[in-house]
Amino acid sequence: MILLQGKGVSKGVTSGPVYFFRRSDATVVKRDVTDLEAEKARLAEAQEKSIEQLNRLADKCREDAGEEAAILFETHAMFVEDEDYVECVMDTLESESCNAEFAVQTAGEQFAAMFAAMDDAYMRARAADIKDVTGRIINNLLGVVEGGIDSDVPVVLAADDLAPSETLQLDKSKILGFMTQGGSGNSHTAILARTMGIPAICGLGDSLRPEMEGRIAYIDGETGKVALDPDEITLASFQAKLKKQQEMKVLMETMKGKEDVTLDGREMMVYCNIGSPEDVSAVLANDGQGIGLFRSEFLYLKASDYPTEEEQFQAYKAVAAAMEGKRVVIRTLDIGADKQVAYFDMKKEENPALGVRAIRICLNRPEVFRTQLRALYRASAYGKVAVMFPMITSVWEVRECKRACQKVMAELDKEGIPYNKDTEIGIMIETPASVFVADALAKEVDFFSVGTNDLTQYTLACDRQANDLGKFFDPHHPAVLRALKMATDAAHKEGIWIGICGELGADLSLLDTFLAIGIDELSVSPSSVLPLRARIRQSIAKTATLEKLES
Numbered sequence: 001m002i003l004l005q006g007k008g009v010s011k012g013v014t015s016g017p018v019y020f021f022r023r024s025d026a027t028v029v030k031r032d033v034t035d036l037e038a039e040k041a042r043l044a045e046a047q048e049k050s051i052e053q054l055n056r057l058a059d060k061c062r063e064d065a066g067e068e069a070a071i072l073f074e075t076h077a078m079f080v081e082d083e084d085y086v087e088c089v090m091d092t093l094e095s096e097s098c099n100a101e102f103a104v105q106t107a108g109e110q111f112a113a114m115f116a117a118m119d120d121a122y123m124r125a126r127a128a129d130i131k132d133v134t135g136r137i138i139n140n141l142l143g144v145v146e147g148g149i150d151s152d153v154p155v156v157l158a159a160d161d162l163a164p165s166e167t168l169q170l171d172k173s174k175i176l177g178f179m180t181q182g183g184s185g186n187s188h189t190a191i192l193a194r195t196m197g198i199p200a201i202c203g204l205g206d207s208l209r210p211e212m213e214g215r216i217a218y219i220d221g222e223t224g225k226v227a228l229d230p231d232e233i234t235l236a237s238f239q240a241k242l243k244k245q246q247e248m249k250v251l252m253e254t255m256k257g258k259e260d261v262t263l264d265g266r267e268m269m270v271y272c273n274i275g276s277p278e279d280v281s282a283v284l285a286n287d288g289q290g291i292g293l294f295r296s297e298f299l300y301l302k303a304s305d306y307p308t309e310e311e312q313f314q315a316y317k318a319v320a321a322a323m324e325g326k327r328v329v330i331r332t333l334d335i336g337a338d339k340q341v342a343y344f345d346m347k348k349e350e351n352p353a354l355g356v357r358a359i360r361i362c363l364n365r366p367e368v369f370r371t372q373l374r375a376l377y378r379a380s381a382y383g384k385v386a387v388m389f390p391m392i393t394s395v396w397e398v399r400e401c402k403r404a405c406q407k408v409m410a411e412l413d414k415e416g417i418p419y420n421k422d423t424e425i426g427i428m429i430e431t432p433a434s435v436f437v438a439d440a441l442a443k444e445v446d447f448f449s450v451g452t453n454d455l456t457q458y459t460l461a462c463d464r465q466a467n468d469l470g471k472f473f474d475p476h477h478p479a480v481l482r483a484l485k486m487a488t489d490a491a492h493k494e495g496i497w498i499g500i501c502g503e504l505g506a507d508l509s510l511l512d513t514f515l516a517i518g519i520d521e522l523s524v525s526p527s528s529v530l531p532l533r534a535r536i537r538q539s540i541a542k543t544a545t546l547e548k549l550e551s
């Protein structure tokens with residue numbers, strides 16, 4: 001038996017074979033070949049496989065994201081067989097007597113450069129499509145697995161670390177749990193694991209080794225313990241915990257349909273955090289009363305080019321409609337820092353968490369912002385959509401955001417497109433600056449939602465991505481809790497509601513403090529809804545104290 005200790009970042013016990021994540025950053029090396037016919041046959045096979053994959057993706061998109069997204073993949077499939085492109089590949093193959101992957105890479109580079117040099121912005125953007133298709137054919141030639149997992153059975157996925165975009169591409173039906181060498185509990189990958197309800201452990205360091213592949217791992221996402229091929233005693237303790245987990249699940253079922261009200265009648269809205277339209281099923285299954293944070297940037301992270309207005313509209317509309325009139329707070333694009341999107345072509349920054357991220361990008365790129373706002377307002381006709389802006393520090397930013405909303409509403413009016421004129425506008429309180437000017441900000445908007453992940457990072461000057469800050473990264477720090485109280489007082493003075501959508505919202509040990517502060521809403525991962533409801537229903541709001549703000 002081998003025991004490893006990491007940091008539990010998504011609760012739950014699970015077991016399964018260890019599988020190491022395969023990255024698809026295949027490097028192409030030029031080889032001289034003598035049998036050109038064999039190379040051409042390999043190429044034909046890879047093209048056929050690419051077309052099959054792209055058509056499957058198109059079908060999936062048609063169901064999940066609508067016609068426009070599906071057409072993109074169908075166009076990619078057609079490009080695989082494009083006459084000029086294939087001729088260029090063949091020319092290189094024959095003139096250089098080289099391997100197929102090198103010929104494909106050469107042709108892809110030539111075509112991408114040709115499109116990138118065009119005057120028309122639309123045609124220039126096609127260079128990214130060509131790179132995508134070329135990468136796919138090369139991966140198929142090299143046998144690199146799409147989605148990182150080539151296993152018939154579900155696995156415990158191991159990796160050095162996973163970027164949010166990599167996590168999003170994974171086939172979730174094949175993942176029992178995650179364990180990574182690096183990472184931190186506040187990284188977006190950990191947040192995604194919690195949203196998906198998959199146990200996860202990070203920070204295992206060098207003790208997690210590739211030669212462990214195939215061994216059976218038992219992982220506990222609460223304690224951060226991993227046991228490989230456990231002995232009888234360890235196995236019994238894992239199994240006991242698993243049994244308890246199942247019993248708890250049954251017990252929690254009894255919470256469905258019940259109100260989120262304390263024993264003395266104080267209501268708390270319990271909403272969910274999601275990252276994609278597919279997560280709505282987990283919200284409904286766990287009886288979430290609304291969506292307090294839809295991280296819309298994950299739509300951008302999944303894509304290989306800017307998602308169009310129509311693609312976004314379909315995604316937001318699907319969520320709004322599925323929630324049947326319950327509030328759906330959609331946060332506008334929050335990329336930058338650990339959420340990097342290649343096609344945004346952002347400058348490299350020394351301190352990306354303090355750089356051009358989130359609302360700063362939208363205010364700098366009005367066209368990107370306008371496209372998203374149009375999609376959001378159009379979706380508001382299909383449910384109770386609220387729009388929320390991230391990383392706000394100043395009143396002028398909020399006013400600019402509101403001006404952008406008004407412009408979009410005027411456009412939709414002119415075009416006769418329906419939308420809800422009373423769509424709520426809110427902001428995230430996740431910078432100390434926003435706390436200090438919360439009184440002025442509260443006059444501008446309909447609600448606040450506190451992003452405690454970033455608020456902790458910026459208040460305590462602790463990088464949320466770092467996994468070695470240990471006790472210095474302390475979301476229970478009185479400075480963070482006092483910031484919550486200041487923002488809440490400012491919100492209530494102006495008669496608006498305030499919630500928490502950062503990970504702290506699910507921390508049951510702080511529920512009394514949140515009640516004492518006066519928080520109105522907690523937005524948590526879907527699997528945290530029922531345990532939170534159970535705790536709210538046992539609490540007494542009027543005896544809750546602010547003592548944790550003192551020390």
Ligand code: PEP
Pocket residue numbers: 191293295334430450451452453454455501502503
């Ligand atoms: C936060 O900062 O707490 C938050 C909810 O936003 P994100 O984690 O996506 O930065």
Ligand code: MG
Pocket residue numbers: 390430451453454
């Ligand atoms: Mg944040």
